[in-house]
Amino acid sequence: MSKSKGSRLVYACQTCGFQSPKWLGKCPDCGEWNGFIEERAAPSSTSDPAKVGMFGLSATRPLRYADIESQDDSRRDSGIAEFDRVLGGGIVPGSLVLIGGEPGVGKSTLMAQVAGALSDSHGTVLYVSGEESERQIKLRGERLGLKADGLFLLPETCLERVLEQVDALGPAAIIVDSVQTVFSMKLESAPGSVSQVREVAGQFLILAKNRSLPVFLIGHVTKDGQLAGPKALEHIVDTVLYFEGERHHNHRIIRAVKNRFGAANEIGIFEMTERGLVPVANPSAMFLSERPVGAAGSVVVAALEGSRPILVELQALVSSSQYGTGKRMTVGVDANRVSLLMAMLEKRLGMHLIGDDVYLNVAGGIELDEPAVDLGLVAAIVSSYRNRAIDERTVVFGEVGLAGEVRAISQASSRLREAVAMGFRRAVLPQTNIAGLPALDDGLELVGVRSVAEAIDALF
Template sequence: MAKPAPAFTCAECGASHKKWAGRCDACGGWNTIIEEAPLSTGPGARSLGAMRGRTVPLTQLSLSEPAPPRTVSGLSELDRVLGGGLVPASAILVGGDPGIGKSTLLLQAAAQFARAGLPAVYVSGEEASAQIRMRAQRLGLADAPVRLAAETNLRDILTTLDAERPALAIIDSIQTMWVDQVDSAPGSVAQVRAAAHELVSFAKRSGTAVILVGHVTKDGQIAGPRVVEHMVDTVLYFEGERGHQFRILRAVKNRFGPADEIGVFEMTGAGLSEVTNPSALFLSERNTPVPGSAVFSGIEGTRPVLTEIQALVAPSPLGTPRRTVVGLDAGRLSTTLAVLEARCGIPFAGLDVFLNVAGGMRVNEPAADLAVAAALLSAREDIALPADTVIFGEISLSGALRPVSQTENRLKEAQKLGFKQAIIPSRTKAGNTAGLKLRQMADLTAFVEDIFGSPKTP
């Protein structure tokens, strides 16, 4: 019988290869191709259909089941991102840059859940138990009934968790876990995948909620195989700038609640404190109106959030002008500049363009297009926009302004913070906005003429 040919699969994208290579041609990942054990295809092999297994029970789609029970931690921002609280037997992956505060957040969460009556275990593969106790004393959590362990051997960890059966287990981090059945170093693709599979299986089997901490790459993605993100129920990213006190916990996947929900925290000397009104915090340093500043009313999950978009336009001494973007998609900036030049006749050639979202916030929705254009034009023309104006709307390639979703929630948040008028696309159903003046624009050309008049030449 001929020996089955080996199969090689990329752990990042799942692409198949005939032989091993250092780089995957499909996704470009390095050292992600691993050998998979091939299925037996010889004469003695039996198909799965020929084997007798147990009958899987089937249910009706229309069958109604109660919502999964949840435990509220007391950290309202964390509970919001989780979809209303912690679900038993759930697997949660938390990623973020080094030093951003992941361990601090999870230690505070473990203390809150333990005080709420959930037996919690915190297992660290990076720090000794004494170091975790020092952090807990600094955060004022030394009296919390959280049990600690410093271990990297996954077999010993699972044996301990099987014996203790806590309601919550935090593993910090998944890249430090070592599975003795896998012949590779901790942190490798095979080790991370095997460790995550064992921990997720334990969560489903025992009913323990497991939170995994994951390191991120320089691109901001969680290190290791992407299959880990598919295994878990919830994927959270802890974002923020090192030199800024604001931290944002963002859900990018959640089987028990809405995705793209955010929780806002502020890093203080006593740990992370919740920010219940992020709009007011992001706009707190905005005093007198200055050129290049526009207020955008966005939606993050189910929450409306107002942020300040800042732009700076200056003559460039370089042959190729710079385009620097922080907190926004660089592709959206390029598209907005092209539409301004092609549809409105406003060139940005020979000008450096710098764009930033204040407060370390990241904006991903197309509704920010009109606010970005307003900030760019305000900086270019050196004309400050009115301080009591909020702007949102999507710009199409033809220059038309398109309505966006949840307009009423955006306007209510702006009205609550004292804004008097809003610039929005025409044909927008605004609902009840008493006390808020609406200026509706059909296209970008009408917006430029109404707000800035005739643009000057650079």
């Protein structure tokens, strides 16, 4: 790496990219501790407006809106339906997609499968790997059963050399595994530092837009944010996909946390097998497969993930604490939301939870953050508190307000259809949702409730 003219020392937060002339213990921008690392700030080619326009075009002029080609019809199937779904209905040419996840979760596996499928249908695909040798990738490919005649592997970490090879090969899609291993010779910072990761992502963005080809960047995420934070990348790329939940289950959930070309929050559900990631045909059945029947504290909610309704089991455990004040712990739901609902239960229903430990878990490692699961959380807590089981063929959903009122939620009918499909007989839902429902003649009893007290009467 050459020492470029005008380079000066700066300290950059490795989580968010905030720069300071002095070392700081705590980042004033994102609040992270001990994240500052010495970097050399060199003038970046991408940030020189005299040299390049927005996407590296030599000059940009205003274009008439009506003359601009529409893009949406040009989406391509990746060949893996669950992956297309997360992307919003296929791959958009010219899009830059970040795929993040913890070590070993299956990022390379997924992208090797996508690369294989893409090369079968769209021609040349380039897989750039800075982490594994071509032999290792081939070994994985053989396990996954890839034929992939049009797939090319490039073990390379230097950005400029990668771009040369892209020029020479002219691929229809590029996969970079991982963005943290690639470095630009223009910068003196170490590979994986925020400034390198940004520069590399910026260059791939220019490449994607100029050549109208999709570029997929794999990014590592560690829980303590050791490597350059993907947060610094999120605003550069068009789409961010994350592997969600723990990797101790066999299934993997991939969520679109940002998407410029489709609904955010869309999820794809796969099972990790010896032959790679296999789409799960019926997610509700998978999430409910290990449900304890007749156990207090367990309730099924109809959640909406992106455009898809999914039935998920919530579990609560309320037990008297050894100590004065109880512990609260949640997995898969927001702890603050649960605290709020518990405060509501204390005030409106006179439940005494102060001296109890309360644990909440979403079975299956999925994360639920829509208010429609509120009523399910309340039902699970009350069920465990009273040690009374909820009927196993009852599904619950609704938003809960601080006055204990149950509020309407979106897309009640698609949630109900999923409940019918899974053999449920009864649904406890907001009364205000019932009015707008199309007639359902499928043996599902609908119980509309206006308040948490009514819901509890209906359930117990």
